[in-house]
Amino acid sequence: MEKIILPDIKDLHLIDIYIQHGGFAAAxxxxxxxxxxxxxxxxxxxxxxxxGAAFLAGLKWSFMPKSTDKPKYLCIxxxxxxxxxxxxxxIFEYNPHQLIExxxxxxxxxxxxxxxxxxxxxYHKWIKLMQKALDDAYARGFIGEKMKETFGTDFSCExxxxxxxxxxxxxxxxxxxxxxxxxxxxxxxxxxxxxxNGLWGNPTTINNVETITNVPPxxxxxxxxxxxxxxxxxxxTLLFGxxxxxxxxxxxxLPTGTLLTDIIYKYAGGVPGDKKILCVIPGGSSMPPLRGxxxxxxxxxxxxxxNAGSAIGTGxxxxxxxxxxxxxxxxxxxxxxxxxxxxxxxxxxxxTGWLEKILKRLVKGEGSSSDLDLxxxxxxxxxxxxxxALGEAAAWPVRFMxxxxxxxxxxxxxxxVSLSVKNKVHSMRNTSIPLAPVTR
Amino acid sequence: MEFxxxxxxxxKLNTIISHYPxxxxxxxxxLWLAQEQSGWISGEVMKEVAxxxxxxxxxxxxxVTFYTMYNQKPMGKFHLQVCTNVSCMxxxxxxxxxxxxxxLGIDDMHVTDDKMFSLEEVECMGSxxxxxxxxxxxxxxxxxxxxEVDNILESLKNKN
Numbered sequence: 001m002e003k004i005i006l007p008d009i010k011d012l013h014l015i016d017i018y019i020q021h022g023g024f025a026a027a028x029x030x031x032x033x034x035x036x037x038x039x040x041x042x043x044x045x046x047x048x049x050x051x052g053a054a055f056l057a058g059l060k061w062s063f064m065p066k067s068t069d070k071p072k073y074l075c076i077x078x079x080x081x082x083x084x085x086x087x088x089x090x091i092f093e094y095n096p097h098q099l100i101e102x103x104x105x106x107x108x109x110x111x112x113x114x115x116x117x118x119x120x121x122x123y124h125k126w127i128k129l130m131q132k133a134l135d136d137a138y139a140r141g142f143i144g145e146k147m148k149e150t151f152g153t154d155f156s157c158e159x160x161x162x163x164x165x166x167x168x169x170x171x172x173x174x175x176x177x178x179x180x181x182x183x184x185x186x187x188x189x190x191x192x193x194x195x196x197n198g199l200w201g202n203p204t205t206i207n208n209v210e211t212i213t214n215v216p217p218x219x220x221x222x223x224x225x226x227x228x229x230x231x232x233x234x235x236x237t238l239l240f241g242x243x244x245x246x247x248x249x250x251x252x253x254l255p256t257g258t259l260l261t262d263i264i265y266k267y268a269g270g271v272p273g274d275k276k277i278l279c280v281i282p283g284g285s286s287m288p289p290l291r292g293x294x295x296x297x298x299x300x301x302x303x304x305x306x307n308a309g310s311a312i313g314t315g316x317x318x319x320x321x322x323x324x325x326x327x328x329x330x331x332x333x334x335x336x337x338x339x340x341x342x343x344x345x346x347x348x349x350x351x352t353g354w355l356e357k358i359l360k361r362l363v364k365g366e367g368s369s370s371d372l373d374l375x376x377x378x379x380x381x382x383x384x385x386x387x388x389a390l391g392e393a394a395a396w397p398v399r400f401m402x403x404x405x406x407x408x409x410x411x412x413x414x415x416x417v418s419l420s421v422k423n424k425v426h427s428m429r430n431t432s433i434p435l436a437p438v439t440r
Numbered sequence: 441m442e443f444x445x446x447x448x449x450x451x452k453l454n455t456i457i458s459h460y461p462x463x464x465x466x467x468x469x470x471l472w473l474a475q476e477q478s479g480w481i482s483g484e485v486m487k488e489v490a491x492x493x494x495x496x497x498x499x500x501x502x503x504v505t506f507y508t509m510y511n512q513k514p515m516g517k518f519h520l521q522v523c524t525n526v527s528c529m530x531x532x533x534x535x536x537x538x539x540x541x542x543x544l545g546i547d548d549m550h551v552t553d554d555k556m557f558s559l560e561e562v563e564c565m566g567s568x569x570x571x572x573x574x575x576x577x578x579x580x581x582x583x584x585x586x587x588e589v590d591n592i593l594e595s596l597k598n599k600n
Contacts, residue, residue, distance in 0.1 A: 071461075083525045083564035116459075121472075121509045122565050124578035160459040165468055165507035168563065182464035182493070184506040200461060243527035243568035250569040285526055285564075316568065318527055332529055336563055342506075 003253045004217050004229075004237050005210060006094055013129070015136040018097040024142060026216035030105040031153035038109040042215065045223035046235045050087075051077055051171070051208030052284070052313050054234065054302040057215075063195035064110045064203050073204040074112035074157075075180065076103060076212055078119040078130075079164055079171035082284035083336060084316030087239035088209040090251050092119070092126040095213065096133035100142070100159070102212035105219055107157040110205050114158050117209075118176050121165040131161055168340035172388045173206040175342070186344050187388035210239055230256035234301035238315045242268040245275070245321040256301035260290075263300065264319055275321040279405070283313025285333050286393030288400035292322075309400075327412050330401050331359035337394035348391045351382040355398050362412060369413050375402050443484040449473045453492070463493045467503050471510055480511040508562075516551045516558030518596050521575040524561055527568035532585070536572055537561055539586050543593065556597070 011017045018024075030038055043058030064072060076099075080088040091099055107115050119127050137143050141150040148156050162180050164170050170179045174188035177199050198204020214236055218226045227235045234256045240263055243249045247269030254263065260282060264270065271277060277292040282300065288310040290298065298304065302312045320329065338352040358375055361367045379395035386392075402409055445453055456469035470493060474485045486500045493500075504510045511519075522537040537559075541547060544557050551558040567573040570582035574589065581592060 080566055081564060084527055084568050085564075086566040086568050089566055120566070121507070122562075122575065125580065158459075163468065163472060165472070166509035166562075167507050179468070180465060181462070182460075182467040182495070182503065183499075184502050241569055243571060244530040249527075249571070281526075318530070318568070320530060324530065329526055329529070332524070332526055336525060339563060 001255065002229075005098070005213050005239060006090055006251070006253050012095055013093065013097070013133065015097055015133070015140060018095075022220070023097055024101055026219040027101050027104045027142070028151055030108060030219050031151045031155060035109050035111060038105065038219065041223050042109070042218060045218045045226040046233070047211065047214055047218060047226065048234055048236075048302065049208055050210035050214075050238065050314070052082070054312055057207060057211050060195075060207070061106070061110050061205060063193065064205055065195070068203060070202045071114065072110060072112040073199045073202060074103065074107050074110060074115040075173075075176060075199070075204060075206040076115065076117040076209055077171060077173065077176060077206055078117055078123075078209045079168075079176060080123075080209075080314075081120055081168040081171050081340075082286065082314050082316060083333070084241060084243055084281060084284045084318045085314040086241045086243075087251055087315065089123060089126045090239065091209055091213050092123070092130045092133075096130050097137065098216055099130075099209060099213045100133060100137050102215035103159060104143070104147070104157065105215050106205075106207065106212055108153075108155050110203075111155075112157060112205070114160070116160055116162045116180055118162045118164060118170070118180060120170075121163050127161060127163055134159055134161065167342075168336075169342045169388070169390060172390065175388065176206060177204065184342075186342055187390075189387055230258075231299065231301040231304065233303045234312075238300065238312075240267075240300065241314075241316045242319065243316065244319040245271050245277075245324070246319050247272055254300075257299045257304065260295050260298040260300055260317070263317060264295075268317075268319075271319065271321050273321075275323065277319060278322045278324050279320045279326060279329075279401075281316075281318040281397070282310050284316035285318065285336065286396060287311045287313040288396050289404065291404050294404075326401065326405055326408055327359065327362050330398060331356065331363050333397050334359045334394070337390065341390060341394070345386040345391065347382045347385040348394065351378050351391075352394045354378050355394065359398075362409070365412065365414055367413050369410060372402050372406065372409055372413065375399075441482075441484060443474070443478065443482065443488045445473065445488070446477060449477055457493075464495055464499070467493055467495065467500060468507075471500075471504060475510060480514045514551070514555075517556050518576050519558045519560065521560045521562040521565070523563070523565045523567065523571070523573055523575075525564040527564070528571040528573060531571045533572035536574065536584060536586065536589055539589060540574075540593070543590070557593075 039058050039061045047057045048054040078088050143159050167185050169175045170185040172187050175185045179185035194204040229235050237253050237255050240252045252267045279289050281289045298308045305312050334356040338356045341348045341352045343349045358371050379399040382391045382395045457466045470489045481504050490497045490500045524534045524537050546559050548561045567582050572584050573582040
C-alpha cells in the first residue's frame with residue numbers, strides 16, 4: 001500500500017531529503033499551469049477536506065472570486081483539538097515540507113499572497129518544528145519574493161504561523177478567522193462565507209493541514225491516479241488515529257474504505273485481553289458512536305459511515321472495551337463540550353451545561369429513566385439552533401449514545417426518583433410518617 | 441509593577457506585528473511573549489499590550505479570558521497539565537490526575553506553597569495515541585503510568 005502523506009522515508013522532515021525524493025517538483029509543475037487548471041485537477045481528483053466536514057477541496061477553492069482588487073488569504077487549519085484526533089502533528093513532525101509545497105500550490109491556485117498556518121497553542125514543540133521547516137524553505141528560496149526566481153514564476157506568497165492558545169472552537173473556520181484577527185474566537189454567522197467575506201472582510205479559503213498535504217502528489221501524478229485510491233466517492237488515504245482500548249494505538253495511513261474492523265484488529269493489534277468491544281467512536285468524540293455489534297462490514301469513508309449511522313469526522317477512532325463505563329465516558333465528553341462552548345448561542349451555552357449536569361447525576365447513580373428522555377430532549381433543542389457546529393458536536397454523542405445504548409443506560413438508572421427539592425408542603429405539616437420512596 | 445517587553449521580545453513582537461495588515465491581530469503573539477517573559481498575564485501586561493497594539497484594555501482582557509492557556513495568575517515553576525479527556529481517561533488519565541492531586545496536595549488550578557508545582561486538568565492535547573499523558577510547561581510526557589509519574593515528579597523536585 002502506497003503512503004501519500006507519511007511515506008516510510010527516513011528523515012523526510014529535512015528539506016534536503018525531501019528534495020532528493022522529488023520535493024517541490026509539483027510546485028514547479030503547478031506554476032507552469034493556469035490557476036483554473038489546478039483547481040480543475042483537484043476538483044476532478046475528488047479530494048475531500050480532512051478536517052471533519054469532508055467538503056470537496058477543489059470546489060471550495062473555486063468559490064474564491066476571480067475579479068477582485070481585495071487581497072486574498074489562505075488559512076491552514078492546524079488547530080486539531082477534537083478528542084481522539086492527533087494526525088496533523090505527525091505531518092508537522094515527519095513531512096512538513098510536503099505541507100509547505102501544498103500551501104504554495106494552493107496559494108497560487110486561489111492567488112493568495114498571504115498564508116497563515118493556525119496551530120494550537122499546546123503544540124509548542126510542533127510549532128517549533130514547523131517554523132524550522134518554514135525557515136529552511138525560505139532560506140532555499142521556495143517561499144517569499146525569492147520564489148519568483150526559484151520557480152521562474154511571477155507569483156509569490158508569504159507563510160506565517162499563528163499560535164493558538166487553547167480553544168477547541170478555533171478549529172471552526174470562522175472562529176479561527178476571528179481568533180487570527182485578534183478578537184475572541186467567536187464563530188461568525190454564515191453566509192457570508194469566507195470566500196466572500198473572510199479575514200478582515202477579504203476573500204479567504206480555510207483548509208485542513210492533511211487536505212493540503214495531499215495536493216502535491218495530486219499535481220505530480222494527476223487526478224486519475226488519486227481518484228483510484230480507496231473509495232471512489234471519497235478517494236485517497238486517511239490518517240486514522242486509533243486510541244483507547246487497542247494494543248497498538250497510533251496513526252495509520254490507510255486508503256479510504258478500509259474496514260473499521262481491519263483498522264482495529266489488523267493494524268491497531270486488537271483489544272487488550274481479547275475483550276469484546278462495547279463501543280467505537282469512528283471519527284473523533286463529536287461523531288455518533290457505534291455499538292460493538294454494528295462494526296461488521298463498516299467501511300471508513302464519508303459515505304459508507306453516513307450509511308452506517310455515523311460520520312468520518314477527523315478519522316479519530318476511539319475504541320472502548322466491554323468493561324468501559326459508558327456513562328462516565330459520555331459525562332466526560334459532555335464536560336468537554338460544556339467547557340469549550342464559546343457562550344455565544346443560548347441553546348449551546350445552557351444546553352451543554354444541562355447535558356453535563358444530568359450525566360453527572362447518572363454517574364452518581366441518582367438519575368432516573370426520565371433523565372434519559374430529558375437528555376435527548378436537550379440535545380434536540382441544541383441541534384440546528386446554533387451559529388456553528390459545536391452545537392451538533394455536543395448533541396450527537398449524547399443523542400446517539402443514549403439511543404444506541406438505551407438498555408445499558410436504563411440499567412444504570414436509579415429506580416427511585418430522587419426529588420431534588422424537598423416536599424415542602426408535606427414537611428410543613430410536621431408529620432412523623434416519612435414519605436415512601438417513589439418507585440417505578 | 442509596570443510591565444515592559446525586554447529588547448529581544450520587543451523585536452520579536454515587531455516581527456509578529458509585521459505579519460498582519462492590522463496591529464490588533466498580533467495580540468495573541470504579544471500575550472505569548474509576555475507570558476514567556478513574566479510567567480503570567482497581569483493587568484500591567486494587558487495595559488502594555490493594549491497600548492502597543494492600539495486596542496482597548498477590554499479587548500485585550502476579552503482575548504486573555506477566552507483562551508485557557510493564558511495564565512491569569514502566577515503558576516508554579518513546573519505547570520503540570522494532565523489530560524483526562526476520553527482517550528486518556530480510557531487508559532488511566534483520570535487516575536493520574538487524582539494521584540498528582542493527592543501527592544502534591546493541591547487542587548485543579550492551584551499552586552503548591554513552595555511555588556514549585558501547579559496543576560491543571562486539561563482537555564485533549566492531541567496525544568490520544570500515546571495516552572495517558574501529561575504536559576509539563578511546554579513538554580509532553582506520554583505513555584505514562586503512576587510510577588513513571590512519580591519518577592518524573594521526584595526528578596523535578598531534585599532538579600531544584
